[in-house]
Amino acid sequence: MALKCVAVMGWPDSGRSIASGVVFHGVRNSNGEPRKIFVSLGRFSGPADNQKTGKSSTGNDVPGKLCRNLVSLPKPLTISVTPNDGTKVRISFKGSPGSFTEDAALKAYPNCETIPCDEFEEAFKAVESWLAEKAILPIENSSGESIHHNYDLLLRHRLHIVGEVQFVANFCPLALPGIREEKLKCVLSHPQALASSDIVLTQLGVARENIDDTAGAAQYVASNGLRDAGVVASARAAEIYGLNILADRIQDDPDNITRFLVLARDPIMPRTDKPFKTSIVFTLDEGPGVLTKALAVFALREINLTKIESRPQKMRALRVVDDSNTGRAKYFDYLFYIDFEASMADPRAQNALGHLQEFATFLRILGCYPMDTSL
Numbered sequence: 222m223a224l225k226c227v228a229v230m231g232w233p234d235s236g237r238s239i240a241s242g243v244v245f246h247g248v249r250n251s252n253g254e255p256r257k258i259f260v261s262l263g264r265f266s267g268p269a270d271n272q273k274t275g276k277s278s279t280g281n282d283v284p285g286k287l288c289r290n291l292v293s294l295p296k297p298l299t300i301s302v303t304p305n306d307g308t309k310v311r312i313s314f315k316g317s318p319g320s321f322t323e324d325a326a327l328k329a330y331p332n333c334e335t336i337p338c339d340e341f342e343e344a345f346k347a348v349e350s351w352l353a354e355k356a357i358l359p360i361e362n363s364s365g366e367s368i369h370h371n372y373d374l375l376l377r378h379r380l381h382i383v384g385e386v387q388f389v390a391n392f393c394p395l396a397l398p399g400i401r402e403e404k405l406k407c408v409l410s411h412p413q414a415l416a417s418s419d420i421v422l423t424q425l426g427v428a429r430e431n432i433d434d435t436a437g438a439a440q441y442v443a444s445n446g447l448r449d450a451g452v453v454a455s456a457r458a459a460e461i462y463g464l465n466i467l468a469d470r471i472q473d474d475p476d477n478i479t480r481f482l483v484l485a486r487d488p489i490m491p492r493t494d495k496p497f498k499t500s501i502v503f504t505l506d507e508g509p510g511v512l513t514k515a516l517a518v519f520a521l522r523e524i525n526l527t528k529i530e531s532r533p534q535k536m537r538a539l540r541v542v543d544d545s546n547t548g549r550a551k552y553f554d555y556l557f558y559i560d561f562e563a564s565m566a567d568p569r570a571q572n573a574l575g576h577l578q579e580f581a582t583f584l585r586i587l588g589c590y591p592m593d594t595s596l
């Protein structure tokens with residue numbers, strides 16, 4: 222059967238069914254039965270009552286049909302947009318005021334109100350409970366580290382990626398006023414900041430102590446008046462907590478970039494008039510070459526991949542390949558996270574995901590959002 226892909230974009234019109242996504246018609250299992258046929262970009266919170274008419278019992282558009290009222294959709298959200306009523310957009314983040322994540326939020330939304338949270342999960346929950354409109358979280362660092370926990374949270378929660386921010390973190394050693402660097406016995410900071418400042422910290426010969434976030438470390442040293450402890454944090458943290466900046470840019474790699482994701486309750490409208498990226502997560506059946514086949518759906522359409530990450534499926538980490546469970550290996554089941562350079566409004570991306578949906582055992586679009594090309 223020929224695969225037909227239809228992009229469906231819509232907006233909640235009565236609160237019940239949020240129809241914004243990509244629907245793939247005509248995908249069937251090997252036994253000929255229709256397979257679950259939509260890939261959610263938005264939240265399809267109600268069942269598709271009538272796939273033929275595209276109307277729910279309440280008369281709203283439902284997944285399965287192209288919405289006809291595209292022209293009357295509300296203005297799509299874009300990065301740096303403030304709410305219409307003039308209030309500041311509220312952005313939750315994990316960390317203390319003065320952290321690099323807050324810097325990234327201010328880069329994308331200069332007039333935003335930031336909401337510090339103790340944990341990443343709390344930042345998600347702040348958006349889900351309408352305390353914040355958006356959340357921002359680090360996802361990867363150019364030094365090679367991915368923040369794996371945040372990949373897991375993206376899947377566990379139903380927020381949508383609506384933007385990315387690339388940010389060069391400028392690491393500065395800070396200390397109480399009057400303290401010179403020779404007096405420091407230890408330096409406190411986020412493990413990423415300590416690892417990225419290895420050369421300078423080794424020269425100083427100081428012990429290193431991990432703290433949850435760079436600005437939290439600055440706050441701790443300042444509020445406890447620690448005279449033999451320094452901090453690696455931002456210049457803004459120095460200002461907020463009354464510390465002195467002893468040096469600038471001590472990171473081993475001056476272009477050490479952290480990539481942050483901006484999340485919101487609703488997706489934004491995919492566009493083709495500027496570079497967009499799409500992030501997905503999927504699972505595959507076990508078998509030789511299945512991942513190669515999955516990646517080929519993008520290569521065939523000349524779609525560039527910018528990131529691939531795999532994470533074990535936490536809920537069923539071990540799969541028994543032999544029902545008798547005698548003498549056979551057990552495999553980990555993996556989730557594959559991929560970012561690719563194409564908008565879901567681009568037929569190439571729709572076709573690639575339609576193709577992937579033919580053999581992926583699970584597929585979710587985490588978001589389609591403008592690429593940060595500022596660096």
Ligand SMILES: O=C(O)C(=O)C[C@]1(C(=O)O)C=C[C@@H](O)C=C1
Pocket residue numbers: 316319320321322323359362390411413414433434435436479
């Ligand atoms: O601790 C901070 O200031 C943060 O914003 C967190 C974080 C991270 O999680 O990687 C962000 C960017 C910097 O590279 C260091 C730490």
